Amino acid sequence: MTESRPTTSYDVAQRAGVSQSAVSRCFRPGSSISPKTRARVLAAAHELGYHPNAMASGLITKRSNLVAVMISNLTNLYYPEVLAEITRRLSDHGISVLLVALQAESEADAMLDQVWRYRVDGAIIAARVSPEQLSYFERRRVPVVLYNRFGEGGSVPSVCCDSVGGERQLVDQLVAAGHSIFGIITGPDDSYVSQQRVGGAQQRLQELGREALVVKGAFDYDSGDAGLRSLMAKTGGKLDALICANDLMAIGAIDCARVNFGIDVPNALSIVGFDGVAPATWASYRVSTVRQPVGRMTEAAVSMLLERIEDPDLPPEVRTFSGKLIEGTSARLASIG
Amino acid sequence: MTESRPTTSYDVAQRAGVSQSAVSRCFRPGSSISPKTRARVLAAAHELGYHPNAMASGLITKRSNLVAVMISNLTNLYYPEVLAEITRRLSDHGISVLLVALQAESEADAMLDQVWRYRVDGAIIAARVSPEQLSYFERRRVPVVLYNRFGEGGSVPSVCCDSVGGERQLVDQLVAAGHSIFGIITGPDDSYVSQQRVGGAQQRLQELGREALVVKGAFDYDSGDAGLRSLMAKTGGKLDALICANDLMAIGAIDCARVNFGIDVPNALSIVGFDGVAPATWASYRVSTVRQPVGRMTEAAVSMLLERIEDPDLPPEVRTFSGKLIEGTSARLASIG
């Protein structure tokens, strides 16, 4: 009963009375093997608890069946869902996930070293990665799909939620509902998503002849709080509509408005977010926001990656998905629709 | 510039004018290599962008430097933090994470197949796994550390937060503050954590001559809502103190109490949770809860696992950490302290 060393294909071969090649062919779809032999081998494999060694097979096939999933701040509420979805979809295709969780930008190089060593078949990147680091993937011909970011003028396949369009919708609704003094809380400067969202909102505001005060945030709860305080000070409390670059900051701002300033949200102040995370639907918040279609986006990311693993020469492609406007009750919206 | 096929140690050897063995020794700490050769090799490796092939080295050393991290429901708010911490700590030791995200119990076998194929060096399990599945790890001599669960009478190393003790503290405080009609919302039946928390609370209540109405939940927001409704019905609205098996349900219950029943929490109803997740600290909730020491727990889990990878014969060990009582404002507590 002491199953000391892991079983190899030779053990199985011996037990089944066939050659090692036969065992190998048994576990490799598309190989020529007779049903009879197959059954014998599978029986022996089962008895011995045999599982093919992925390192050995990866070594020779040059396919690790590993995909790196790189995520910046896992604690962002939005990413766990994405990560879970991606993992599930990949494993449906027999591919395992090498998780790379970046905290600081500086770690990226050390983590990438791991990625290279394992000869991953591809990568899905939802993290900030420098252009040089990205170009490394290209040079090594490791397919990459960016998630909610954008690589060097669209030269890298990516899946995005239409931030600009979503923000324009929010702004349209806010303006139509008669708001007048706008504030924006951004994400970090180097965040593509933040740039898009803030840019989209500002642009639409300008088109409609409005403008907004902008303060910087960091995509977290406290930023919403701090951002609101700052904007209230700057506007002498006249702030009318607040656009937050994500839901988490919107939630922070809602709490701050109510608890700290005693403001009636949404009657005295409208607050909108972006993402459509779970807490945004909670009864205390019911954030007016744009929900990203996580299911369709992850599906696209995975299938784009798999296609490019099969055929690395596919041209880059950028798929953009529209988010869904969620009315919520944290903002007075025109409610066209 | 077309770096077609990945560089091998032979390429580096040739460029540096040494043998392949020398290159290998360069990347393997503790090997005998002169500083001069080392420098030459490293230079050549750098020029060629060489990264040792983990599959090849794993094949021969029988160490994959991979650890499987198995998590049930990633979307549980509590786990992302745990996952991020564990990943970071492992990568500090040069170990990468093979992520296994279980949704349904049924997937476990298919996912475990992946785990076996990659010959992971160990596993950290924060997912529901059957005893047979667990015993497979033992048979294959793959070290395992359970996270917040408990294997077959303590025969598997594990790291836990003291649920019983935490609940007892909460109950003590609630009773001391004069509550009289208690309700409990549990987690899923098969959850170890739920059993411990509910059992701990019940036991202490009994010791103090009280009892509680118990309804079943599923650790999610909606369960808090549904649980509260059910308890209100059963008690004719007299419910006084509500003990939720985790924060998320406490949050759901708080929202339901305020929004649906117009109850003043905590003055008319005290609600407590467990975990200490980020949303529990938000101004709208400030949940009275017990916070798990995630940092210490993940550190323990990782170091216990690493020790057992080095020496598989270390005896099983269960490390239990006390949580920290967070007063919050969702419950009237005696506030001893």
Place this chain on the structure above:
DNA sequence: GCAGAAATTGCATTCGGATGCAACAGTGTG
């Protein structure tokens, strides 16, 4: 400058599975 010890280096082999090729069996035809 030399014997001997110590450190370094290269050679050859190994890990476990995949696969081209040749040998072989089984089938249907004339």
Place this chain on the structure above:
DNA sequence: CACACTGTTGCATCCGAATGCAATTTCTGC
């Protein structure tokens, strides 16, 4: 029953790095 053809099978080799061993170099002390 010989023949061509399709379908299986085993043999030998390969993937890329690690390592025991022996050969070589460098170092040490005298």
